[in-house]
Amino acid sequence: MSQPSAPRALSRRAAEIGFALFAIAVAAAIMLGARELDTGWSRSGPEAGYFPFRVGLLLAVAAAIVLARALLARGDPPGLVTGVQAWRMARFALPLAAFAVLAPMLGFYPAIALYVVVAVGLVGGVAWRTTLAIALLLPAGLFVVFERLFRMPLPKGPLGPLLGLW
């Protein structure tokens, strides 16, 4: 996946171990959650916690096997994610997360325009004229689709009334 000389941010082995540990943590959470209910039998058959508890147990076992194999594997497989790749992902994911948080508060249409300016123009390095065209046309097109075609109004935030748009 990467050239041998590229600096590694994360080796495949570390990632395998990390995700298996994550799955085991999820399994533990499931089993703890199920233990709050009855995990046994009653006159009406298995109780509410019976099935989730066993699913959690099975998940823990399967993930533990994946973990054990990753720990025991010999050799050094090529890196999974290089530093450059991690940086590219962060630059994409952080504005997206900010957009997802701000959109319900700010209103979807202005938030989309803002997000496009940041993600396409600033991060993507696309020419400003193209960026601004997308920033205007995308929310406008989505407005037609959601508000008019499907009559599914999206939150519009405080900006609309201020501008007297809706």
Next chain:
Amino acid sequence: MADNLSQLLEGFAIALSAKHLLLMVAGVLFGLLVGVLPGLGAPNGVSLLLPLTFAMDPVAAIILLTSIYWGALIGGSTTSILFNIPGEPSSVATTFDGYPMARDGKATQALVFAFLSSGFGALFGVVVVTLLAGWVTRFALLFSPVEYFAVFALAFASFVAFGGGDPFKTAVSICLGLAMASVGMDTISGSVRLTYDVPDLMRGISLLVVVIGLFGIGEVLEGVQSPVAPRAVATRLDLAEVGRAALRWPRYWIALLRSALVGCWMGIAPGGPTAASFMSYGIARRVSRNRHRFGRGEPEGLVSAETADQAAGSSAMLPMLALGLPSSATAAVLLGGLMIWGITPGPTLFRERPDFAWGLIASMYLSNLAAVALALATVPLFARLMQVPLAINGPVIAVICVLGAWSVAGSPFDLWLLLGFGLVGYAMKVLDYPIAPLVLAMVLGDRAEDAFRQSMLLSGGDLAVFLRTPLAGTLSGLALACLAVPALRLFARR
């Protein structure tokens, strides 16, 4: 049989209305779009539009959503052939011979072969659905909760055995899906489970949000991490060449029939289009007279992969309707839609809502034909679209995913889930955890658990009930045999 045909004719009477035809064309076009764009695929294309169909009449809604599926299945092959980039996981096998053909200057021929084979596979699948529907529903009426649980267990076990992934990673995937299905209200006891006092979890985890996150955001993240510059080998179609290719295509009738059968098998028994296309390609490479040319632009390889892909997609509708058992991630999402529209899948569906079941089956004939024609007509358009840089495509797709997740319930919490599942989906993809079993488990989780608890109630807690009747015993036996397959493979390697 004759009964099925008369029902089918009534189905055509329903499907052949102007509104439904328009929905088919719109669905196929949207499907081609999501099939071509690498960040979007059939499962999340359907998920994105599903909330918009909540208010629609179920027949119109299912026609729209399944048409998206056909369009996406066929559209994924365009990019495989022209760009060597599969637009859909199920068209990965199409790249093996499709792209070398295009590179050698036979792009038009490759596209025509791919589309016609897809169309053939789809129609073969629908004919199988038409012929078997009556029989399968009668068979399914014999099912008690015991058989249902055995069949669900078989579905999961066959993913472990034949899904192609690491069996333990597949098991992790299935367990994660089952666990997520049990979040929220327990349908039998009414108690609230696995919510950890988070009020937003009371209504459960939405399947659509999970699918859009895992497939949509996850795929965009993967694309951003290692961008590929798509370069088309050709984007123009020569009409005379289209005609010549269409005349040459029937020569591959043996491969077509064989692959259609493989596809139908993998579509009805859970496996789905991706596994079907790989399996069909693998069989063709073993038995073909031209096997030495496979991977270097052999049309038979392309035909085999494409036919099985689409045959699996369309025949998957049969177990979905008759048993409520989806065999692919997209079918699982469609099944989720059925429940939202208030349609109960299962053998009684054909009796209680014949308009729905047969209207859908009839529409499959029409929309697959439309898909072949539209796919050919839109090649230049979509080839152009592929060349839009990811710096623009990525954020636009991300915005659409966020809006899709929002439209499920209008809850900010769902947007957090979306981002979380985007990261999980990305990790699963790069670490080769299969995602389809997770989606399937999430859809089937509640029903599998209910079937298990009802069986236990019937038997007084005796697990042997799953082996007692011949039908349940056969199904459970097959499930156990499936689980033994990876172990045997491990032994064989030593």
